[in-house]
Amino acid sequence: MAQKWNLQDIKPAEPRKRPLPPTNAEIIRRPAPQQIEPEIDEDGTIEITNGNKKNKKTFIYALTVFFLIIGGSVVVSLLMGGAEVTVYPKHREPNVNAQFDAYRVALAGQLPYEIMTLEAEGERQVKATGKEDVKLQAIGKILIYNKHQSTTVRLVTNTRFSSPEGLIFRIKDSVVVPGYTKDENGQIQPGVTTAEVFADEVGEQYNLAPTKFTIPGFAGEAEFDNIYAESTETFTGGYNGMKYIIEDSELKTAEQTLRTELRNSLLERIDTEKPAGFVVFNDAVTFTYVSLPAVEYGDNLATIKEKVIMRIPIFKNDQFASFIAAATIPGYTGEAVRITDSSVFTFSYIDTATSSPEIGPDIGTIDSIKFKLSGRPQLVWEYDADKLKTNLMNNDKTALTGILGAYPAIEKAEATIRPFWKTTFPIKITEIEIIESLSE
Secondary structure, X not given: OOOOOOHHHOOOOOOOOOOOOOOHHHHHHOOOOOOOOOEEOOOOOEEOOOHHHHHHHHHXXXXXXXXXXXHHHHHHHHHOOEEEEEEEEOEXXXXXXXXXXXXXXXXXXXXXXXXXXXXXXXXXXXXXXXXEEEEEEEEEEEEEEEOOOOOOEEEOOOOXXXXXXXXXXXXXXXXXXXXXXXXXXXXXXXXXXXXXXXXEEEOXXXXXXXXXXXOHHHOOOOXXXXXXXXXXXXXXXXXXXXXXXXXXXXXXXXXXXXXXXXXXXXXXXXXXXOXXXXXXXXXXOEEEEEEEEXXXXXXXXXXXXXXXXXXXEEEEHHHHHHHHHHXXXXXXXXXXXXXXXXXXXXXXXXXXXXXXXXXXXXXXXXXXXEEEEEEOOOEEEOOOHHHHHHHHOOOEHHHHHHHHOOOOOEEEEEEEEEOOOOOEOOOOHHHEEEEEOOOO
16 A cells, blocks of 8 residues: 655755865965866867976977987087196396307307398489599409418408409408307317408409309418308499589589488398397497499489498397396206397497498498497297107196106296196197296
């Protein structure tokens, strides 16, 4: 039988409770859900991106870039590897203010020098008042050598000297030629002196270029081959013919102007024509002036010609530096040194024959010079940089101090090796650089 229910027994169902809206505090505490915008392809499909996978790719990319940077730095360091060695050589700055002697042929301990000769010729037109017949003998200077004996040889006035062409010249005055010496290797160094000569006859054919001479009087004797002479400059003055007559005042004005121009042009040539490896002092220049025969230019005009010869004593760099060091630095024992800048010196002649270059002194006629030097040069001891590089190759950096023991010219040195983690010098000499420093 079916159960019957009274209406009062039936309870109505409780209505659903709606959730209360969150309070402000809850809104603050709860993070807003991340809204991921779906990516829609061109065909309309939606691509769902995995965030974790994307972050992983980003990490791998960053890690790859990091290793590429580190690897590139290592490669660059290896390519730019090498070593720099800063060397502090021994150096001194003596105060020089003294008189010195130098010799064309120097003995041990003496300062040798050579003569640098430059010549210039020019011409100018002047008025002539007439002509005259002129006969002139060429003149010049020769160096006479003695390889025959260790004692002196005297040659009397008018001793004849013959050129290879058979042209005869005579010495003006009697000369004494020093005997030969021997160097440390036993080689003969001939004695030498200077003498003035004149042509045996007149004429321009005697204006000879530099050449060698023999002494006819010694023909057939041992002296013939061992006592000889040579000229280092062209002989001048030989002439035989008509010469124009020019008034003295006009001639002197033209000559002076022309000589000044030629003199200045020679001074400008010193720096470009001085030989490499030599010290040259501009204050040491001397000049000789030669007037050449005038030639016809036109009616009542003549062309005068002037020749200016400039001579300068020059010194080999190493010999000059060593001589100055020996004269000014206590304890110097002949080591190789150099002077960084010879222009700090002031040079002046002491000899009266060479103290006034304006009047034409001729240092070509003497065998030695006296001069005064003043200044404060920087003398630097020399060392073999290439040998030092070779000794350093493939050696540990700590070996530097021991290696320097073989280089007394170096007071100290500092080394930097690249890349920074390497402790040995490169195995290639081209990768080692020597930097010289003269600071204290």
